[in-house]
Each structure stands twice: as C-alpha cells, then as structure tokens.
Amino acid sequence: MSTPFVVAVPSKGRLQENAESFFxxxxxxxxxxxxxxxYRGTISGVDNVxxxxxSASEIAANLARGSVHLGVTGEDLVRESIPDADKRVLMIExxxxxxxxxxVAVPQAWIDVRTMADLDDVASGFREQHxxxxxxxxxxxxLTRGFFAKHGVGDYRIVESAGATEGAPAAGTxxxxxxxxxxxxxxxxxGLKVLDDGVMLRSQANLVASKDADWSKGARETARVILDHIAARARASKxxxxxxxxxxxxxxxLSEAHNRFGVVAPFGGPTSSGMLTLHCPxxxxxxxxxxxxxxxxxxxxxxxxxxxxDRENPLFARLEAFLRQ
Ligand SMILES: Nc1ncnc2c1ncn2[C@@H]1O[C@H](COP(=O)(O)OP(=O)(O)OP(=O)(O)O)[C@@H](O)[C@H]1O
Ligand SMILES: O=P(O)(O)OC[C@H]1O[C@H](OP(=O)(O)OP(=O)(O)O)[C@H](O)[C@@H]1O
Ligand SMILES: [Mg+2]
Structure with a gap:
C-alpha cells in the first residue's frame, strides 16, 4: 500500500469547529x-487519506517538517514557526x-507612547534609568524580532511567555x-493599548501545503481531488x-450586466428560446x-x-506552481 496523504486538522482550540465545517x-x-x-481519521470517498x-501550533510544525501534506492553521503560527515560510509552505487560501x-501593546498609562518610533525613544531612555x-x-x-528590527527598535529583550501574556506588565515581568x-x-x-502602527500581522486560518512532504504522483492526484472539492465550494459561495x-x-x-454587477454567464448567452442562466455576486x-x-x-x-x-482548478494550479519552484 502506498504511504497515505496526510491532512492535518485542528483538534482543539478556536479553529477546530470552523475547520471541520469548512471541510x-x-x-x-x-x-x-x-x-x-x-486522533487519526479519514475522508469518506477519498482513498488513501x-x-x-x-493542535494549531503542532500543525504549523508538521507542515515545516513535511510530515503532513496539507493542514489548516493560523497564519500567525506559520510565520512565527517557519523561517522563510514562503519557500517552505504555500498558503493556498x-x-x-x-x-x-x-x-504590540503597551500600558495605557504610557500616554506619550503611541507609535513604534515613540517606543524606540522609551527603549533608549529605559536602559539608562533601570x-x-x-x-x-x-x-x-x-515575528517580534523581525518587526522591531524593521522599525529600528533594538534596545529591548524578549521574555518568553507561553500563556496569560497580557498579565506580564501588571505582574512586573x-x-x-x-x-x-x-x-x-x-x-x-x-490596561494595555495597541500602538497606532503596532499591528504586526493580520492573521486568519489558512489552508497550507508543505513543500517538503512526499509529493509523489499519487499524492498530487489526491491533492487535486481534495482541492477540486474546495474550489467548487468556494466558487459556489461567491x-x-x-x-x-x-x-x-x-x-x-450581458456585457453591461458583467460590468455593472460582476455577473458571469457560465453556460454562454441565451438559448434559442431566450433562457438565460447567470451567476451573480x-x-x-x-x-x-x-x-x-x-x-x-x-x-x-x-x-x-x-x-x-470548473475545468480550471485555481487552487491546484497554485499548488503545482509552488511545487515546481
Ligand atoms: N482571539 C484569538 N486569540 C488567539 N488565537 C486566535 C484568536 N482568534 C483566532 N486565533 C487563531 O487560533 C489559533 C489557535 O489558537 P488557540 O489558542 O485556539 O489554539 P490552541 O488549541 O490553544 O493551540 P496551542 O495548543 O497550539 O496553543 C491562533 O494561533 C490564531 O491563529
Ligand atoms: O482580543 P481577545 O478577543 O480578548 O482575545 C485574545 C486572547 O485570546 C487568546 O488566548 P486564548 O483564549 O487562546 O487562551 P490561551 O492563551 O490559553 O491560548 C490570546 O492569547 C489572548 O489572550
Ligand atoms: Mg491558545
């Protein structure tokens, strides 16, 4: 039997329910x-999956390692845990x-600190005072190192926090x-506020493919079938x-309807009896x-x-292009 095609799905936390209903x-x-x-399962009707x-963070780690082919996880976790993420994984959708x-959030009491530039000023003075x-x-x-470097802030130290991070300033850590x-x-x-230019990443759950998984011919065919289902649904809901x-x-x-309303005519213009089928946002x-x-x-x-x-499958096309790189 050939090795299975592995799809990682969140088993707990905020993404779990939505991920299952997405499939x-x-x-x-x-x-x-x-x-x-x-903690293992199958997809009815799709063989060898x-x-x-x-958990969402384990999924990011497995995508990095290539031990799963596809996974659903947050972009935040992908960008944080996979160096050079755009080369190792494809965020399909x-x-x-x-x-x-x-x-980036600071105490509300820091009334003069509104931007990363203000934070840079505080950072320099802070070291002298404390x-x-x-x-x-x-x-x-x-993510923090990259973002702070981009904003020229260098005078700081990271304290790793696994949970209840928002409590750290009040706790004095x-x-x-x-x-x-x-x-x-x-x-x-x-009692914290976000800096005006302190949004580092706007994240959402993504369908992610791993470059380092075993992309045999059979695996590609399975991916095509899975992505065909997903693309058909995505197209239908638009x-x-x-x-x-x-x-x-x-x-x-028809072309006026297309220009004004974004309408498409999937089966062509009207039939001889004038029947017309359109798809409309x-x-x-x-x-x-x-x-x-x-x-x-x-x-x-x-x-x-x-x-x-559709004959075209934009999601699979994107995956194939990525795997060719
Ligand atoms: N308000 C939110 N707070 C935290 N994460 C969120 C939030 N909204 C969406 N997410 C997304 O959900 C992902 C998983 O978060 P969650 O805390 O639910 O998972 P978890 O099961 O606790 O996973 P882990 O054990 O890996 O931390 C986050 O990385 C993020 O992409
Ligand atoms: O802006 P809000 O809507 O208030 O949500 C943010 C909070 O939710 C998350 O924690 P989570 O509930 O996932 O708990 P965890 O830290 O145990 O993962 C996150 O770490 C924040 O603490
Ligand atoms: Mg959590």
Missing part, C-alpha cells in the same frame, strides 16, 4: 476511525475564519507585550444562480433582477449554489 461544506466528510477521542488531528491580529533593557513578553519571538487579539477585550482588561427568459437578451446586455442580486426586468424579463428566479465544478 464538510466542501463535501469532504471527515470521520474519526475510532470515535471522538481518536489520513486525517491527523493536532485564507479560509475566512480565525481572524486575529498580532499586535539598568536593564525594556522587556517584551511574547510567544511570537521571531515585562514592560510591554506582543500577542494575538481579536476583540481587544483581554488587552483592555489588562455567487447565486439567476435564471430568466426574455426575447430581448443579447451580448451587449450575492450583493448585486436585487440590482441585477431590476436590470433584467427593465429590459424585458417577466420573471427572474434566484437559487443558492452548493458546488460549481
């Missing part, structure tokens, strides 16, 4: 072989959940922090299907319906799409 929406049903507590249930920013360098608590060590935030509630509760029939429909009208449906009726349509119906299978 389900794409028609990929994950099942845990040995029940809820099992093994699902590895891991942002998944629209797990949004969070990695930020006999030690300004301390930054974080688990994002590499650091002067400021770098951490991930969504609502900002935890920062506010700890549009609604609009159907109508009217005599006066012509190419000029959800936000433009009413405007398109009005436009079609103004030009002679009697009735316009709209339905949701589950999948749109």
């Amino acid at each position: 389900a929406r794409a028609g990929l049903t994950l099942s845990k072989a040995g029940g809820a507590r099992d 093994e699902i590895a249930y891991l 942002g998944l629209g959940f797990g949004f969070a920013n990695v930020v 006999n030690h360098r300004m301390r930054v608590a974080t688990k994002y060590i590499n 650091a002067e400021l922090i770098v951490d991930i935030t969504t609502t900002g509630a935890t920062l506010a509760a700890n 549009y609604r299907e609009v159907r109508t029939r009217f005599a006066g429909c012509n190419d000029a009208l 959800p936000g433009k449906l009413y405007a398109l319906g009005s436009f079609l009726r103004e030009h002679g349509a009697e009735t316009v119906s709209v339905v949701s799409l589950d999948y749109v299978f």
Whole structure:
C-alpha cells in the first residue's frame, strides 16, 4: 500500500469547529476511525487519506517538517514557526475564519507612547534609568524580532511567555507585550493599548501545503481531488444562480450586466428560446433582477449554489506552481 496523504486538522482550540465545517461544506466528510477521542481519521470517498488531528501550533510544525501534506492553521503560527515560510509552505487560501491580529501593546498609562518610533525613544531612555533593557513578553519571538528590527527598535529583550501574556506588565515581568487579539477585550482588561502602527500581522486560518512532504504522483492526484472539492465550494459561495427568459437578451446586455454587477454567464448567452442562466455576486442580486426586468424579463428566479465544478482548478494550479519552484 502506498504511504497515505496526510491532512492535518485542528483538534482543539478556536479553529477546530470552523475547520471541520469548512471541510464538510466542501463535501469532504471527515470521520474519526475510532470515535471522538481518536486522533487519526479519514475522508469518506477519498482513498488513501489520513486525517491527523493536532493542535494549531503542532500543525504549523508538521507542515515545516513535511510530515503532513496539507493542514489548516493560523497564519500567525506559520510565520512565527517557519523561517522563510514562503519557500517552505504555500498558503493556498485564507479560509475566512480565525481572524486575529498580532499586535504590540503597551500600558495605557504610557500616554506619550503611541507609535513604534515613540517606543524606540522609551527603549533608549529605559536602559539608562533601570539598568536593564525594556522587556517584551511574547510567544511570537521571531515575528517580534523581525518587526522591531524593521522599525529600528533594538534596545529591548524578549521574555518568553507561553500563556496569560497580557498579565506580564501588571505582574512586573515585562514592560510591554506582543500577542494575538481579536476583540481587544483581554488587552483592555489588562490596561494595555495597541500602538497606532503596532499591528504586526493580520492573521486568519489558512489552508497550507508543505513543500517538503512526499509529493509523489499519487499524492498530487489526491491533492487535486481534495482541492477540486474546495474550489467548487468556494466558487459556489461567491455567487447565486439567476435564471430568466426574455426575447430581448443579447451580448451587449450581458456585457453591461458583467460590468455593472460582476455577473458571469457560465453556460454562454441565451438559448434559442431566450433562457438565460447567470451567476451573480450575492450583493448585486436585487440590482441585477431590476436590470433584467427593465429590459424585458417577466420573471427572474434566484437559487443558492452548493458546488460549481470548473475545468480550471485555481487552487491546484497554485499548488503545482509552488511545487515546481
Ligand atoms: N482571539 C484569538 N486569540 C488567539 N488565537 C486566535 C484568536 N482568534 C483566532 N486565533 C487563531 O487560533 C489559533 C489557535 O489558537 P488557540 O489558542 O485556539 O489554539 P490552541 O488549541 O490553544 O493551540 P496551542 O495548543 O497550539 O496553543 C491562533 O494561533 C490564531 O491563529
Ligand atoms: O482580543 P481577545 O478577543 O480578548 O482575545 C485574545 C486572547 O485570546 C487568546 O488566548 P486564548 O483564549 O487562546 O487562551 P490561551 O492563551 O490559553 O491560548 C490570546 O492569547 C489572548 O489572550
Ligand atoms: Mg491558545
């Protein structure tokens, strides 16, 4: 038997539920072989795939190592734990959940410190006054080093923090922090504020491929099938299907609809009896319906799409290009 194609899926934390429903929406049903507590699983109907249930940070580490082919994890973890990430992994697609920013936050009491440049001023003075360098608590060590260097801030020391990072300034173990935030509630509760230019990374959950996995012919074919499901779902959710029939429909009208509403005609122009099928972005449906009726349509119906299978698979094309590099 050939070695399995491994897909890593978050087993806990904030990304877990959304990741499972992302696969389900794409028609990929994950099942845990040995029940809820099992950490290996399969995808029904796609042969030779093994699902590895891991934490989001383990998934980033496994992608770096090439021990999984595809994984769902946060961009923050990818950028922090994989040096030269863009060469080692491909972020195939942002998944629209797990949004969070990695930020530099200082005590609100530091009223004169609003920017990284202000922080640089504080850092220099701090060392003279306190006999030690300004301390930054974080688990994002590499991201912090890169960002601070980019802003010319050098006079600081990192204090590694695995959890409850926001508490470090009040506890006296650091002067400021770098951490991930969504609502900002935890920062506010700890009397911290984000610097105006202190957003280091806008992260979301991503579908990520590892360059160093075993990309045999069989593995590529499995990736193609999985990404075909995902692309079909992504394409379907960008549009609604609009159907109508009217005599006066012509190419000029279709190109006006395309320009004004972003409409595409996946099956070509109207049939001989004037039947027309269009795909329209959800936000433009009413405007398109009005436009079609103004030009002679009697009735316009709209339905949701589950999948749109195209000959082109942009996600797999991106993966192939990356693996060729
Ligand atoms: N408000 C948030 N705080 C932290 N992470 C968030 C937030 N919103 C989204 N995320 C994303 O979720 C990822 C996993 O965070 P979470 O703390 O849920 O995982 P975890 O199961 O605790 O993983 P680990 O054990 O590896 O820390 C983060 O790296 C980030 O990409
Ligand atoms: O901006 P907010 O919406 O308040 O969210 C930010 C908080 O959430 C995360 O912690 P998490 O809940 O993942 O706990 P952990 O530190 O144990 O991983 C993060 O480390 C912050 O503490
Ligand atoms: Mg966590």
